[in-house]
Amino acid sequence: MPVYTVHAPVSNGADLVATDKFAFVRDGFHFWAAVAGLIWLAWHRLWLALIGWILLLSAVNAGLAWSGVGSRTTLAVNVVLALLLGFEAASLRRWTLSRRKWRMLDVVVADDEETAERRFFDRWTKRNRVVGNSHSVERGGPPPTRNVPGQPFSKPPPIPQGGIIGLFPEPGASR
Template identity: 70%
Template sequence: MPVYTVHAPSPAGADLRATDKFVFVRDGFHFWAMIFGPVWLLWNRLWLALIGYLVFVAAFNAGLSGLGLGRGSIFFADVIVALLTGFEASSLRRWTLSRGKWRQLDVVIADDEDTAERRFFERWSKSQRGIVNDQWAVDRGGPPPTRNVPGQPFSNPPPIPAGGIIGLFPEPGGSR
């Protein structure tokens, strides 16, 4: 199963206003980062990683050419660099997020990103007890409140109308 790391945009603390900005980064091999390394880095806005990649590949190829290696050897070395890019793509993304003042909140194991989001937010919402206006965080462990307990914020039932009960049975306890 894939492992996802969850990152929040602000170091001051995550709250409900920022949940749509959370980023889930899948750990593991990224095929498209291996095949289209610079394009993948551009697509994911990894600017410093792209500059480092381009400088490294240019210097690496110039160094191998300077040593007198043939084109086949340089191509094989470039394939190895592409494989390393595919393996380290998620680490480059996490590094870029950490440089941008994002912080890692959690690690989630799930089959896909949707399942990872659901598992994370289930666990995260349980830990966010002090949130104001959180309609869904209800403790269902105790019995429901009753009207007999003094101090409960319930209203009293409406009074019986003066002319009797309105409905199918006009008198309480009357015959049908």
């Protein structure tokens, strides 16, 4: 079963609000990266990797041509390099995302990207719901205690002028 890593952009503190910008990168072999590497790298906007790939292919092909290697060997080396790009395509995407200051949020195992999104967001909303719905109330200070000198809450409230309404009209009086 494929493994996906989930990445979120980090920009101005609004990174986790824009969930539509999350990137799900599948680990494993990418067929189109191996078959059409230049187009795949440009499609995913991996510009530094694209420049590096062009330089690598140019250097390898120039080195093979300079050394007088046959066309079959050159083709075999290019096929091996294409397979290497197919296997390392996900790593290049993760590297580019981390270089752009994206952070990895989670790792999800799923059959396809849609299922990975569903599993990730189910877990993510449960985790955020527990953290966000803690019903703690700020009381503003410590609980009142008696006989603490210098603190206004340590004194009992003053007795009203007209007496006390209730069962005991005078404080401290006998019943």
